[in-house]
Amino acid sequence: MNYVAIQWPWMLLLLLAIVPLAGLLARARKKRAALRRKLGLEPTKGEFGRDALRVIAMVLLVLAMSRPGYAPERRSVSQSGRDVVFAIDVSRSMLAEDAHPSRLEAAKQGVRDALEGFGTERAGLVIYAGSATILCPLTYDYDFVRYMLEQVSPRAVDFGGTTVLSAVEKSVDNVFSDERSGMQDLVVLSDGEDHVPDTKRVAELLESRGVDLLLVGLGDPTSSSRIPIENEEGGKSYLKQDGDFVSTRLNEEVLRGLAEDCRGASFVAPGTAAFDLGDLYANFAMDKPAEGAVGADSFVVYREAGFGLIAVALVLLLLGGRMGRAGIGVMLMSLAFLQPMRAESVVFDEARALQVEGKFDEALEAYGEVEGQTSFQTAAIRFNQALCYLNRAEGLAGESPGGALEAARQAQRCFLEAARLDPGLERAGRRLDSTAVRISAYAAALKEKEQEEQALQEKLDKIIEHLKELHEKQSELRTKVAERLPKRGSNSSPPASGEGEEFGREQGSLKSEAQSIEGEMTALDQEMLAGMPEGTPPEMSMMRVPLRLMTELLGAQDKAREALAEWSRWAESAAQQQVAILKIEEILAILEGGDSGESEEGEDDEGEWDEEGDWEDYEDSEDGMPSSMPMEGDLAAGSEMAPLPVPNYSAEELLMEEQGNMQFREQQRAKGQAGKVEKDW
Structure with a gap:
């Protein structure tokens, strides 16, 4: 962290205007001298010195507008509240229309209702069927959660079936944090058609991380419903297996048994009736703690040195003659620009420099420490993060198609958020198409x-x-x-x-x-x-x-x-x-x-x-x-073994390879779970 920093360096471009200003002052002096000679008057002494004072004063004003700072101080940002992850069952049985308009749409509307009542809670979104996927990590940006909620569909997971354990494992391992134990909630919206139940493992995982569970059962528990699907002609038909129509109902026994086995768990069954998930969650979390700092975000604040420069410039202008209206306007504008603000631009510049140097992992870490003051600034941060992810994907493509695919998907999410935050950022929208092409290519390479x-x-x-x-x-x-x-x-x-x-x-x-x-x-x-x-x-x-x-x-x-x-x-x-x-x-x-x-x-x-x-x-x-x-x-x-050669791989290459291996192991585990699922709805 630098002791002295220029927080708005782009303002220094105004120094280019000093050269023509000095030229205009010199031309004015010559014209005044020529006029005085025609009038037979003596030339005025000290004009050059006064003009020099004015030029120096303008330079100081420009420097003041660039917001020079000193004595940096890092401050933290924290909020209090609980962490809530909504896990939505997206198996095809959730398409049943016994709940209006379908079980899945009712679940999505319930999440929207809950977000309306959130203020200090962090919300996340996980979808699951035979496997689980994180659509949105924990965030205060409820608009982004709503946006990702629109992407929820049965096609968003790797394979069908229903395995609550996959959603719990994904949430516990990749979303929740040990530091927030006791202030984390998992809200599962499902019809209870769990084809690989393992309530003991679910209870162990939730208890180990201090996560409370709210189960919301959707569907008719007494009458079965068929599962509608769209056929190739775009018409509506119903799912069949072995020539018979598949029917499904709310399996209260599975969900109720899971709630009984898990500490701090509750089960509610709206069934096919309308419900307000916000009220259900408020009652569930009424007596639960909400204290504690959330997040470790911080920003740097510098003491402003511009005010002293303005004072010096004022004195120089007074010595050099009247300031005039233009001088007063510049002075007021400088004061307006110098309001105390968070100096996150310093960290942003550092991240941008790392990105230019090709240190994309370090740049991503640095961007993660920055949070823009406006949606425009946040969009710029997300856009640059997306570019870093794309470069990471390109580097992983040859060695680890799985790692490249995950990085490209991260880039796609960042481009989507950037486009949502700043609709005028056309570059983000244009990048989405090419990123989708890359994702398809990486997916094909991974499959191959x-x-x-x-x-x-x-x-x-x-x-x-x-x-x-x-x-x-x-x-x-x-x-x-x-x-x-x-x-x-x-x-x-x-x-x-x-x-x-x-x-x-x-x-x-x-x-x-x-x-x-x-x-x-x-x-x-x-x-x-x-x-x-x-x-x-x-x-x-x-x-x-x-x-x-x-x-x-x-x-x-x-x-x-x-x-x-x-x-x-x-x-x-x-x-x-x-x-x-x-x-x-x-x-x-x-x-x-x-x-x-x-x-x-x-x-x-x-x-x-x-x-x-x-x-x-x-x-x-x-x-x-x-x-x-x-x-x-x-x-x-x-048993005699020849000595292995000394590896010549760098730490970065090993980390990249391990990331790809983790992705491959996760896919293999998902395939193993898929093999246990006899019903893919």
Whole structure:
């Protein structure tokens, strides 16, 4: 924070008028001198000095009008009141017309009525069906809440169904704050058709953040209603499932049970009758606390130095002669401009400078600390925030389409608010069309990326399935070989003629299967590397270690097949088969994301060999494999990992990637919830 600042620097442009003013004064002096010579009078002394005083006085007046300030002081802005988030159910069952004109429109009108009675409350808006979306964060700008309320429709969420838990999670995690615990309310307007009820989880989330719950039930609880939909011709039809019309009613049991399970919750059921949500909420919050500062907004106030400059200019004008009417007018105008005002323009200038430098995240943070005095100033702030979001989206487009899509949507909201606050800001309106095109492009890119990831996942699942089949076959073959080996103290006869050849052919077939799997893994590895950012080293591929283990697996299978050709080396073959089995298990553990371990068959066989001493008859055999002999490609060798390369990513790149990952995880969780929903209305 600067100790001295020029709060209105654009006023300094008036200094350009000083040059022609000085020229006019010089011309006037010459004409007066020429006239005095014609009249035979002596030239007047000191005219140049008086003109110089006038010019200096005008310079001081311009400097005063630029509002120089000193001794800055930061002041905070706070208000008291509760935080209220309206969560509106936008599932298709809310289109039922048992409430006039529909359940959804009745819910929206109820929110409008509640906003009419708000004064010091912060209001937010969340919509939900199978997933939840924040349409408006907590704000005192009720007009903006009303504006976003007009955008509420069943098409505004990712998928259908009804899950109150999704609305509660979104509100608790992204809207409410721990610092406001006990002064936060969630108002849910729904028909109670919750297809994935989890009242215990809802109660835990609300209690953990000190959020009180008001449930408003809409619809007829006794008589079912059909769900109207608009067909392709624009006509009206009704929703069907399996050839039958879908009907819905108010499910009071679900909402009442949720209210009973949650601390500080209330349930009211206007049903199909008209209701005033403002009165309902006023009664709900009547005895609840409303103290405490809301928000951490602050602004800088400078002590005005312009008054001293005006005093000096006045003295100079008096010394330089009469001020005249023009001088008095300029003086009064300067005084009018120098009324004490919030010096937020200093912070705005800092934010604008960060934006020009390309530091968009820092600029957004700085813009967030500024609040305009007029709707015009606020519109300018929102417009610049939108530009920052667009630049952020452009930077994320290649690496994280999900993060780019979210940033573009934030930009769209800022452009909408800027256009609403200042209808004359045509640039904001023009930007909306291009932003909508970007959003569509990012959404398409995100969908394409998800499809690519899904395709890769399907290929990975196929490889895992083939590995499990190979593991089962290799274990069966090893069991056959182990059963033919002589036990301690027994006189087992050699295998029948051709039995070793048959085992060898089976082992060769298993090796061919392993080679086929290796080809699939190599192809998948190339696809995954192609989808990584340019310049990503091959060592970053998740298939690097599994491919190395596959090479060791093939080597063990080849040695096992060769050893089966001689009866005296069957123990060595069984050992190599066990190595192959363990390699398959290691690969599966990596690809499935679990801990490496042995299968049940591996544990049983390993225990049988160790406990019964199957190796003792071959310890002194020239062709056998000593028990102390280190096995090539054993677990100890297989566990050696090459050191990972030192990452060369910046903190900003890591944060951008994490933002995209969070977006992807949220979408995957939404898809998982969608899979649990059998009814999408």
